[in-house]
Amino acid sequence: MNTSKHSQFAQELDARVARFGLRVAAGLSERNQALPADVSERLRFAREQALLKARSARAAQSELAPSTQLVRNGASLALFGGKGSPRWLKFASLMPLFMLVLGLALIQHGQFYEQILAAAEVDTALLADNLPPSAYSDPGFSEFLSDEQD
Structure with missing residues (x-):
């Protein structure tokens, strides 16, 4: 019951964010027609640079993602590197206890x-x-x- 309320809230929040983004984009596109050509060109160049940076950031993040995975063990979460963690890592994690x-x-x-x-x-x-x-x-x-x- 609680998870369905949480997922319903998350979906509603995502829909509101998407609507807000569409309204902002429509307002910017509407005012873009009235801008001088040199300002439009600078904005286009800045947009392309921002997209390139965003793509490189996503690529760097996707390269790091396989090294750490969240594995659900019962009611707790544990960080393990890959499918099977080595025995020494399990032993090392129990050693302080x-x-x-x-x-x-x-x-x-x-x-x-x-x-x-x-x-x-x-x-x-x-x-x-x-x-x-x-x-x-x-x-x-x-x-x-x-x-x-x-």
Whole structure:
């Protein structure tokens, strides 16, 4: 439904643009009859030059067009060069994602290892000291341990 509205809007827009272009061309052609001959000749030469530039621009664009093609894969668009892309290109496009996941896994492992080392230091300090059992229930005991380690 949405695509039909979009295509209908595009067709209506194209028709309006074409009508506007025809009106402008008719107005210019009408006033062209009243121009002096030298002005008409300069306009004709400028028109030919513009057409040559437009043709060369279209030719250059058509030479570049086959090198990049849009290929529709499901709900996403991907740029590929030609019918079959090489395997190394597919691998290279997935490499940044793989490296990101690997980096995040290494960071998580490092954080986990640091937490284990911190807990081991606290346990070692607790087991090495001669403290009465009431000291473990004291609320300031954890502060004492953190001050002693610094």
